[in-house]
Amino acid sequence: MQPPAEHVHWLFGTGFLVLGLCLLAEVVVGTEVWRMRTWRAYLWPGLAFAIGLLLWPVMVFFTNSTLHMLAHGAWAEVLMFAGAVELALVRGKLRSSWWQLAITAAFLVSGTAFLVHEQNAWFFQRSSFLHHLMGWTLVGAAVFPFARCLRPRSQTAAAGFAVTFLVLAVFLYCDRDVAPIFGHISTLAGPPHR
């Protein structure tokens, strides 16, 4: 009953797509309007925490390598921490915009986790390419939450933050267990799926 790894990526992609759309909608209508209903205010922090929580079963059930387990464990911890901080910020328990550094750290650790646990080169096969791409995307996109520390009302930073999740959703949907990437696939990768 354990799903194949590619299906797990597609499910996470779906979650990221919902999240990206909601964050983008918040940018369009403004935070004040978005937070007029409590459930909407807690959606992003709650989902960030839930994604962190869901990374634990990924760590436990997909024991490809020690590195894979450690990367997903660190990733789960930092996302849960960032989700908790965001919850406290929305609730008003925390006030300083510098707490946004938690989500900056989550982006950096998530990106590093992607890069570290992918031990093959970019063109080994598609999932290798996507792990490298998502890793560097997250590391680069950490600039958006960091910018929100400095300028909490910046629309550009908020839009960049939202679009990052949409881009990650596209990357996650492109994932396959074994498939060529731009015509490249290593002979060591095994037979490609359809």
Added chain:
Amino acid sequence: MNAELVSELEVPRHRTARARLVSALGPLTALAGVIWAIVQPYRITLLHPHGEGFWWLFVEPPLLVIAVGLFFYFAILPGLLKDLEAHAASR
């Protein structure tokens, strides 16, 4: 009948650029899913099932994208538009 009320009813509701933009997010997402399904029909296992297991039948990315677009349009958007109008009216 109060003429003022009638004129209010007959005036088409003005939708702001923000309302139009946020209203387009769901349909555009669903459209992207439909285009993806047409371009890569083999990613919809339900169209040609050949003994696939649960996960291959349950997780079908183009259908998930369409579902997300519809979910956003029908579940999230209506309340958001109401709040947007209320906020605009209160200013």
